[in-house]
Amino acid sequence: MSHHIVPLKTNIITLSTLVFLTAVTVLTAKYIHLGENGNLVLAMFIACVKATIVFGWFMHLKYEGIMNRVIALCGLGFLLLFVGLSYLDLFFR
Amino acid sequence: MSTASYDKKTQAAHHFDSLDQQHEAGKQGVWLFMATEIMMFGGLFVGYFLYRFKFHDMYIVGGDSLNWQLGALNTLVLLISSFTMAQAVTETMSGNNKKALKLIYVTVACAFVFLIVKYFEYSAKVHHGMFPGFDMWNPDMTYIMSQLRESSQGIITADPANLRLFFVLYFAMTGLHGIHILIGIGLMFWIIKRIKNDEFSPKYYTAVEGVGLYWHIVDIIWIFLFPLMYLI
Structure with a gap:
């Protein structure tokens, strides 16, 4: 590394x-x-x-290996899922 | 001291193959923690957005009653502290521990400025009865409505019961963020102590980088809080 x-x-x-x-x-x-x-x-x-x-x-994510990028994106991904599904519930209930 | 003594600056702990592996493992742990931080604040942001669509007008009234100039000042202060922290990591990696120490002092100073500004903001809100707890919710509606942007004057009328929701979110989100700043200050003092003990070198600087990552995520959260609370 x-x-x-x-x-x-x-x-x-x-x-x-x-x-x-x-x-x-x-x-x-x-x-x-x-x-x-x-x-x-x-x-x-x-x-x-x-x-x-x-x-x-x-x-330093620009200079990191793939692993830490995946971890950060997992956090953001689950957040997007949370927001997305909540909005689906709010708008189409 | 009965613990095995080894030079942390040049040797890895016995359960690691190399200093590099030890560094990568430590940093990966911090990144996992960062992911949980994103998701923890994320829950509050989801709450903010969901209720925003239900009580849009109350968010306008509540947001305009906040002092956006102070919010902008705090944004600037946190950005500068993020810069000094990033530069402190650079200096530690280059072996300039004295420069790193100075930069971390500046970072701590910025953190204190942030909290002092926040203290003035909070006390102004408490003064006008806008703190939603401990029987302190008694909003001064004349004052609050006088702060409302001109384009919304007369169109929006605020219901104190619904306005309370905005301030619950405001105090919960900026409060949790403020606690993170406090913890960050504690971590900085830990780093200061370790720099003074001459514990870091270009081969071993994991703790400085880890605290740096934490400090930047606190900055990122404020980057979102500032426009959502103060501006929009």
Whole structure:
């Protein structure tokens, strides 16, 4: 297993991207009106992008082997199942 | 000390073949824990979303009564602390323990700033009777409605009984997140102590990386909490 050391520059770029996306989240939510669910979907989309960046670069998942990626995706997968089935129940009961 | 003594910086524990295997096993354990964290908070998020569709207006009223500027400040503080933690892992892996120590001090400072801001937010909510427990639920509706965004003024009228649900979720989710921050601070002090004992090296840094992973997942949860609670 290689021990990949993430350089300072990469960490700074990661932080800058996250701060930029936070600003985008605030500005879109406050000043762009896309209707009740439009803003929710947009904000969640940006949050998912931010989470992916944290998972990939700060948490080194980009440099990990397959095993830890599978574990992380299992957590997210079961969460999606939970959300999906709950919504099926809510909308089609 | 009767336990077998070996140099942790250069030798693996006896039940591992190599330092690499030991490191990978330890990190995998932390990742399994991260998966359970995702699912634990996930349950609360599912609750948030399900009730959002039933009591949409109450989420608007409740969300607007929160101070989004303070929420944004806390988002920034946590992102910076995530950066310093990630960089601390980089420095430990490169053998610069002194730099790593400084970066972890900054991380702890950020965690305390986060909690102090949260204290002011919580006390403002308690002051206006928006804490849904211990007979403290007595919301100041005039104040709450005055915080509502202009486009919804007059359209939405809040029912205090339903509004309570939003604040139950708000305090449960940010509260559990706050407990994670507290635990994170404890873990940081553990790492600080171990760095001062000169326990880490480029060959052995599993604990720093593990605490880093934990700290980043706490950040990720806040990345979702901030827009859901304060903005939308």
